[in-house]
Amino acid sequence: MLQVNNLTKIYDTKKVLKEVSFEVKCGEIVGLIGPNGAGKTTIIQSILGLIERDQGDIYYNGQILKKQQEIATHISYIPEQPVYYEDLTVEEHLQFIAMLFKIPQNEYQKRKEFIVDYLNLKEHLKKFPDQLSKGTKQKFMISCGFIREFDLMVADEPFSGLDPAALKNLKDLFREYKRRNKSIIVSTHLLDLAQTFCDRYIFLNKGEIIVVGSQKEISEKINFKNKNLSLEEIFLKLMNK
Numbered sequence: 001m002l003q004v005n006n007l008t009k010i011y012d013t014k015k016v017l018k019e020v021s022f023e024v025k026c027g028e029i030v031g032l033i034g035p036n037g038a039g040k041t042t043i044i045q046s047i048l049g050l051i052e053r054d055q056g057d058i059y060y061n062g063q064i065l066k067k068q069q070e071i072a073t074h075i076s077y078i079p080e081q082p083v084y085y086e087d088l089t090v091e092e093h094l095q096f097i098a099m100l101f102k103i104p105q106n107e108y109q110k111r112k113e114f115i116v117d118y119l120n121l122k123e124h125l126k127k128f129p130d131q132l133s134k135g136t137k138q139k140f141m142i143s144c145g146f147i148r149e150f151d152l153m154v155a156d157e158p159f160s161g162l163d164p165a166a167l168k169n170l171k172d173l174f175r176e177y178k179r180r181n182k183s184i185i186v187s188t189h190l191l192d193l194a195q196t197f198c199d200r201y202i203f204l205n206k207g208e209i210i211v212v213g214s215q216k217e218i219s220e221k222i223n224f225k226n227k228n229l230s231l232e233e234i235f236l237k238l239m240n241k
């Protein structure tokens with residue numbers, strides 16, 4: 001469904017992404033894993049057209065994606081840092097997104113009830129984002145990502161600040177969308193959690209992909225004796241820690 005070819009990004013004179021290529025299939029959850037500064041957010045922002053690429057093409061269902069509007073139509077996004085309008089309430093944001101994506105009113109109500117219930121956001125609907133705690137703000141960002149229809153969601157550290165119940169709910173939500181044949185790219189440092197719901201992983205370091213595959217496949221590639229390494233063990237081995 002998504003094909004990323006030779007993605008390269010240069011800041012000043014530093015290549016922070018070096019010919020990164022990968023694909024994401026329909027109904028697949030792919031974990032983007034790597035140490036701080038590896039390039040996860042840069043990949044996500046390049047796919048979404050939020051920053052300009054120096055090289056590389058993004059294909060969506062075989063069609064090259066160029067215009068911001070085309071990208072936004074197909075791909076939903078949970079940003080790493082909350083982005084919102086200070087003078088709109090949580091509910092008004094959801095309505096605004098519904099309007100942008102032309103979601104019929106009855107469909108919007110159904111989706112809102114589902115997501116607000118899933119994320120325990122009901123008591124916060126009339127609040128302004130600045131009145132929310134960090135974790136609730138994150139749930140609000142997640143609700144904005146899920147209120148609209150999408151085939152691919154890109155989530156940049158979406159678990160940040162969530163309590164254990166909300167972590168579980170978001171994980172379940174990702175699984176539910178996978179059941180609906182939606183694809184998800186998720187960047188996270190929570191490796192124990194990631195290994196409970198991701199199908200495949202892209203391990204990055206210093207702007208380069210070092211290995212791609214399922215936990216089992218990567219385990220086998222990097223360690224012949226013990227084929228069942230945890231994701232944390234894989235990470236530490238790959239980073240030579």
Ligand SMILES: Nc1ncnc2c1ncn2[C@@H]1O[C@H](COP(=O)(O)OP(=O)(O)OP(=O)(O)O)[C@@H](O)[C@H]1O
Nearest residue numbers: 011012016034035036037038039040041042043189
């Ligand atoms: N606007 C910018 N100007 C210059 N360098 C940048 C800019 N944004 C990111 N970088 C650099 O690009 C590299 C990749 O950063 P990026 O934010 O993509 O990493 P990350 O893997 O998402 O890290 P983290 O896990 O800490 O969120 C880093 O070396 C970072 O310093």
